[in-house]
Amino acid sequence: MHRPDIRPAMPAERISMDVKTVCLGMLTDGPASGYDMKKCFESSFGHFFPAGYGSIYPALAALARSGLVEFEKILQEGKPDRKVYSITEKGREELIRGLSNSDPSHKIRSEFLATLWFAHLMSEEHINTVIDGKLEEIEKFLHVIDQFPDCECDSAQKGALFVAGFGKHMASEFRKYIHNNRDMLTDEDEEQAVLAAVAQ
Amino acid sequence: MHRPDIRPAMPAERISMDVKTVCLGMLTDGPASGYDMKKCFESSFGHFFPAGYGSIYPALAALARSGLVEFEKILQEGKPDRKVYSITEKGREELIRGLSNSDPSHKIRSEFLATLWFAHLMSEEHINTVIDGKLEEIEKFLHVIDQFPDCECDSAQKGALFVAGFGKHMASEFRKYIHNNRDMLTDEDEEQAVLAAVAQ
DNA sequence: ATGCATACTATCAATCCGATATATTAAAGC
DNA sequence: GCTTTAATATATCGGATTGATAGTATGCAT
Known part of the structure; x- marks a missing residue:
């Protein structure tokens, strides 16, 4: 009837194995572009954890904003520029945190x-x-x-x-x-x- | 260089087994409220096709807007009103269409x-x-x-x-x-x- | 020469997910 | 008796994901 100071939750930054974390993990094998990562999702990862460009590019942008990855623009003749991402030390720590969830989900949507x-x-x-x-x-x-x-x-x-x-x-x-x-x-x-x- | 009439897609109303279609299917067993349907998702359906309130209520609202379901408000003492949905003839036809996809997906996100x-x-x-x-x-x-x-x-x-x-x-x-x-x-x-x- | 595949980037609307809010009653615990 | 929890019901919101599309350039095949 008069609401006593409701505030919007602030979900405490859940530890989760999301697209961002998976991307961090992929980068432990060495630098890669978003395009490379999409191919990796297609060939192996995607069979149990799918992701498309619409998830990968925003994930990489967010990771870069938080300083968990860095990127280097590589100019190429003919082809568009590549943005090659690499994981930072901070990113490695965040990856470990992402892996620390004791109850990761396994969901089917059929x-x-x-x-x-x-x-x-x-x-x-x-x-x-x-x-x-x-x-x-x-x-x-x-x-x-x-x-x-x-x-x-x-x-x-x-x-x-x-x-x-x-x-x-x-x-x-x-x-x-x-x-x-x-x-x-x-x-x-x-x-x-x-x-x-x-x-x- | 000058694009020859590209038009914005008009996704042709994809035939898909989404939450809406599943809700229609559930209603072929008789009228039910959103709450009832959530319970059904929890007990059986959700094991291979999860859905929460955040999907069910918007789905029912959309179905009602399109005339694929009707609902009746049932006043109850003590408890909040129930909105009991039932499928319409049009809804049955749409359900059949939803089932007609020849290549339904089976996805894992683990x-x-x-x-x-x-x-x-x-x-x-x-x-x-x-x-x-x-x-x-x-x-x-x-x-x-x-x-x-x-x-x-x-x-x-x-x-x-x-x-x-x-x-x-x-x-x-x-x-x-x-x-x-x-x-x-x-x-x-x-x-x-x-x-x-x-x-x- | 025209379309198609590959190589790159990126965005958008529709949808979905998880958590939360609101309200009341009944049972269960202390 | 008092309080907490569970059950019955509704609904919304931010954030994430999906699937399709857009743009630009090269090369290859029909």
């Missing part, structure tokens, strides 16, 4: 599963299209990851191998589950099964 | 993996904290999903069972991979490797 949840509203044909498309995608991914390591951004040896192995394992289990269970979405006797389940 | 990628910059103790924390989380999730189905929002039988089974399978494979491979992050010879790298 339009695929959300769609199939409503399989009863879809034609059998379309269900198959969706599933076959996803299987193809997984196949491609497994092919890519099989010839890992192949990217330059890996001082990370141990960690990179662990993460790549994880990706490979989960992708092949993804495939396995779909192979073994896709029938339950398209089986003829679905009507019966459902009725039976309700009946008893 | 601070967990991003952190462990840099395991070589972390203490063995902290690596173990992070991993044990995640294992505990998985254990809880498996416990929850074992007593599925238990939520009210499931006309979806087939789809819900498929998705729940998927979650269960992937979670237990997650656990298995960590059990079998966590040693590679904390093995003794890491120190040597790191020292050697620094020394030269």
